[in-house]
Amino acid sequence: MDCNDENLPIPAEQGxxxxxxxxxxxxxxxxxxxxxxxxxxSGQRFHFLRKQxxxxxxxxxxxxxxxxxxxxxxxxxxxxAGIYEPEVDAFGGPExxxxxxxxxxxxxxxxxxxxGDACRRERCILLISTLNRAAGLDPFEIGDVWxxxxxxxxxxxxxxxxxxxxxxxxxxxxxxxxxxxRETTEPHWSERVAAxxxxxxxxSRLAAAGSLTRGLRAVLAHHAIFAFNRAGTSPAEQAAxxxxxxxxxxxxxxxxxxxxxxSEPVTPNLKRMETTITTTADxxxxxxxxxxxxxxxxxxxxxAIIDAFRDVERHEFVPDTDPQNVYIEDTVAIKRDDAGExxxxxxxxxxxxxxxxxxxxxxxxxxxxxxxxxxxNAALLGRLAAPDGHVWTVDVDQDxxxxxxxxxxxxxxxxxxxxxxxxxxxxxxxxxxxxxxxTVGAGDVPVGVLEQVAAGGRLxxxxxxxxxxxxxxxxxxxxxxxxxxxxxxATFVPLRKGVCDDVYTLVRHEGEGTVRLETxxxxxxxxxxxxxxxxxxAHKVYTGVKFRQGSSWEWVYLWLACVLPNGLxxxxxxxxxxxxxxxxxxxxxxxxxxxxx
Numbered sequence: 001m002d003c004n005d006e007n008l009p010i011p012a013e014q015g016x017x018x019x020x021x022x023x024x025x026x027x028x029x030x031x032x033x034x035x036x037x038x039x040x041x042s043g044q045r046f047h048f049l050r051k052q053x054x055x056x057x058x059x060x061x062x063x064x065x066x067x068x069x070x071x072x073x074x075x076x077x078x079x080x081a082g083i084y085e086p087e088v089d090a091f092g093g094p095e096x097x098x099x100x101x102x103x104x105x106x107x108x109x110x111x112x113x114x115x116g117d118a119c120r121r122e123r124c125i126l127l128i129s130t131l132n133r134a135a136g137l138d139p140f141e142i143g144d145v146w147x148x149x150x151x152x153x154x155x156x157x158x159x160x161x162x163x164x165x166x167x168x169x170x171x172x173x174x175x176x177x178x179x180x181x182r183e184t185t186e187p188h189w190s191e192r193v194a195a196x197x198x199x200x201x202x203x204s205r206l207a208a209a210g211s212l213t214r215g216l217r218a219v220l221a222h223h224a225i226f227a228f229n230r231a232g233t234s235p236a237e238q239a240a241x242x243x244x245x246x247x248x249x250x251x252x253x254x255x256x257x258x259x260x261x262x263s264e265p266v267t268p269n270l271k272r273m274e275t276t277i278t279t280t281a282d283x284x285x286x287x288x289x290x291x292x293x294x295x296x297x298x299x300x301x302x303x304a305i306i307d308a309f310r311d312v313e314r315h316e317f318v319p320d321t322d323p324q325n326v327y328i329e330d331t332v333a334i335k336r337d338d339a340g341e342x343x344x345x346x347x348x349x350x351x352x353x354x355x356x357x358x359x360x361x362x363x364x365x366x367x368x369x370x371x372x373x374x375x376x377n378a379a380l381l382g383r384l385a386a387p388d389g390h391v392w393t394v395d396v397d398q399d400x401x402x403x404x405x406x407x408x409x410x411x412x413x414x415x416x417x418x419x420x421x422x423x424x425x426x427x428x429x430x431x432x433x434x435x436x437x438x439t440v441g442a443g444d445v446p447v448g449v450l451e452q453v454a455a456g457g458r459l460x461x462x463x464x465x466x467x468x469x470x471x472x473x474x475x476x477x478x479x480x481x482x483x484x485x486x487x488x489x490a491t492f493v494p495l496r497k498g499v500c501d502d503v504y505t506l507v508r509h510e511g512e513g514t515v516r517l518e519t520x521x522x523x524x525x526x527x528x529x530x531x532x533x534x535x536x537x538a539h540k541v542y543t544g545v546k547f548r549q550g551s552s553w554e555w556v557y558l559w560l561a562c563v564l565p566n567g568l569x570x571x572x573x574x575x576x577x578x579x580x581x582x583x584x585x586x587x588x589x590x591x592x593x594x595x596x597x
Contacts, residue, residue: 016058018084019067020051020574022077027322028053029232033075034115040066047104048112049229058084080513080574090222092206093213099202100223104230106195110188111230120231125171125241126179127196128224134200135207135220142175143249146242148221153239154328155292157285164247171244199223234324236286283315286327290314290349293329299353302360308383309353317374317407318346334374335400341506342493344400346374347439351472351490358474358486359437359460361385368431368452369393370423371439371492375404375416381437382408382416392430394421396497424495426452438462441470441492443502443520453477458485462492464502467567468518469557489554509534515573523566 023029028050029037037055046059057063057079070076091100107127114120132142159167179193200220207216228238291309294300300309315323318332326332327349335344355377361367361384369378369391378393385391391413395401398420405418421427423438424446431452438461445461453459455477462472474486494502502520507530509515515534519525561568 016047016060016084016086017062018082019057019059019063019079020082021055021057021067021079023053023055024074024077026053027325029055029115031116033070034112036070036073036075037066038109038113040070041109045105047101047108047230049226050232078514082574087222089213090219091214092203092216092219093211095206095211096203096213096219099199099206100226103195103199103223104226107192107227107230110186110192111227111232115232121228121233121237121241122174124227124231124233125174125245126177126182127192128227129175129177130179130193131196131200131223131227132220134197135204135216136200137217137220139249141217143246145217145220145224146245146249148218149224150239150242150246152221152225153235153242155289156236156239156243157288157292158243167244168248171241172248175245175248235328236289236324283313283323283327286323287314290327294349294353297350299350299357301357304384305353305356305380308356308380309349312376312379312383312411314346314349314376316411317376317379334403335397339506343496344371344373344395344397344493346376347492351492352377352380354488354490355437355439355460355472356380356384358472358488359435359458361389361435363387363389365389365434366430366432366454367391367435367437368427368433369437369439370426370449370495371395372401372404372418373439375407375411375413375418377437377439378404378416378418379408379411379413382413386415389415389434391416392419392427393417394419394423394427396420396422422497424449424501428452433457436460438495439492440496441494441502443494445475450477450482455479460486462490464520465558465567466561467520467523468570469561469568471558507531509573511535513574515571518570520567520569523569525566 023033041059041063044060044063046057046063048058049056057067064081067076067079071078086097086101088094088097091097111120114123129142132145137145158164179196180190182189203212203216203219206212212219225238228241233241287310291300291306294309295306300306315321315326318326318334321332326346329348329350331342331345331348333342333345335342337343359367359381361381363385365385366389367381367385369381372378372393372395375393378391381391381393382389393404393416395404395418401418401420408416408418419427423440424442426436426446426449428448428451432454433452434454434457436449436453436457436459438459441462441464443464445459445463449459457477459475459477459482460472461475462470464470468491470491472486472488472490473484475482476485494504504518504520505527507517507519507525507527509517510531511534517530519527519530557568
């Protein structure tokens with residue numbers, strides 16, 4: 001029997017050809033590519049999910065030729081074949097999964113063709129409501145399905161009292177409407193409605209017979225999330241819809257009750273569907289939700305830093321990026337090298353918050369930042385040092401400095417100056433500084449910077465410990481003595497083009513895929529051997545160490561980096577047959593490598 005990386009049996013159903021498809025636009029699939037893909041797949045059953053700007057495509061027959069043609073046409077940048085592992089338990093067991101596959105295939109062609117359509121969210125709510133009613137749920141059970149969806153989506157800031165009533169009214173109309181009676185010229189709409197209705201009815205029968213391995217409402221919530229994903233509805237909009245669905249069902253006013261199967265629809269025909277939430281999420285709401293998450297996770301603790309996070313508009317520092325992608329827990333690359341590797345980015349929000357808590361900037365402080373990037377972090381520093389303090393932020397590329405200066409000026413950060421300079425050399429002409437912060441990674445503390453820290457001052461710098469493992473250290477100065485006052489997990493793009501560069505070499509695998517290995521000067525590695533290492537036979541060795549799901553690997557990484565002869569390195573990328581659970585891969589030896597899966 002075949003087993004996965006956890007040494008667990010792979011489900012027997014392996015009838016779907018699977019590929020992960022990448023597109024030229026960082027935001028993922030566009031309407032032109034979607035139209036071409038639907039046309040190319042005409043005549044065979046398929047389904048898909050959107051994931052991190054890529055498409056996870058599952059087809060009844062191999063679609064390599066189809067995807068290769070799209071690559072040639074410039075609509076697709078590449079694809080990687082893989083193994084499809086259906087979420088059997090999530091959909092209620094094998095029988096529930098069979099129903100799910102039928103629904104996926106019935107909905108996928110139209111959902112894919114509607115990529116970018118402004119009404120896709122409302123269509124999806126109509127279809128989900130059809131599914132819930134067909135499953136025989138009463139109004140409060142329907143509300144519970146929406147509550148389960150909300151539990152799996154990011155938290156949102158609820159609408160104000162003035163907007164709340166109108167939003168719930170619009171949502172109620174969608175939830176109560178008979179989707180089959182909607183007047184539309186869209187192809188296959190009636191077939192899609194029928195598929196959702198049939199799926200709901202069949203799932204209710206399985207539940208009644210005791211054949212579902214999971215609660216009916218939990219299965220329906222999972223179907224809803226998959227339907228939203230196919231429609232291209234963002235997690236933030238899903239969360240907003242779930243909030244409205246829950247409050248529509250549980251409103252105290254009897255007139256707001258949700259209709260169930262057999263009732264007359266409130267709006268028999270929907271010539272123009274209601275908008276329950278704005279198509280483009282309000283950046284202020286996204287920012288408030290982000291701050292709430294960072295407070296709850298413990299990354300934000302100080303009132304002054306919390307206020308700065310609320311006031312400084314992160315999305316204005318990456319104006320070409322969708323705000324919904326700016327306020328999630330991820331970096332946004334702003335400059336890449338010719339090979340596509342990130343040279344500069346806006347750091348993930350939790351990392352920014354962590355370093356600011358380490359730095360502890362006070363009003364009146366003089367601050368130096370090495371790594372201007374977008375200027376966002378410098379704007380936060382300026383807010384914390386105001387009114388009498390000043391911030392100097394430096395970078396090694398004039399284009400980055402110019403853009404940072406433009407963003408800072410637009411944000412009204414009058415006490416921040418952006419200059420082109422080597423951060424590792426500091427900026428002695430304006431020193432000494434109360435605080436110095438590096439938002440780029442180093443292999444060691446640049447000696448010249450130490451003399452620029454004022455007595456009683458603090459230096460925060462991310463340093464590599466060994467291999468790819470690094471920590472953000474906070475050092476305080478007491479005369480000639482330096483004390484570590486904080487150490488947090490963090491990884492940054494490295495210093496470059498200066499006196500203290502942390503030089504590393506990316507070893508790219510020569511085979512299929514995008515796998516590459518980070519190697520550093522202190523590691524004894526046969527880099528040529530590493531180029532083909534994944535083509536050699538693999539041998540699994542189980543350590544016997546077990547972790548609870550969701551537990552942090554932080555201290556395991558640190559321990560391995562310290563005890564292994566060559567430390568621990570990142571091996572990002574994918575290739576057929578090699579998709580590690582972590583972007584961290586291995587601890588390399590001269591001609592061998594072992595990966596943590």
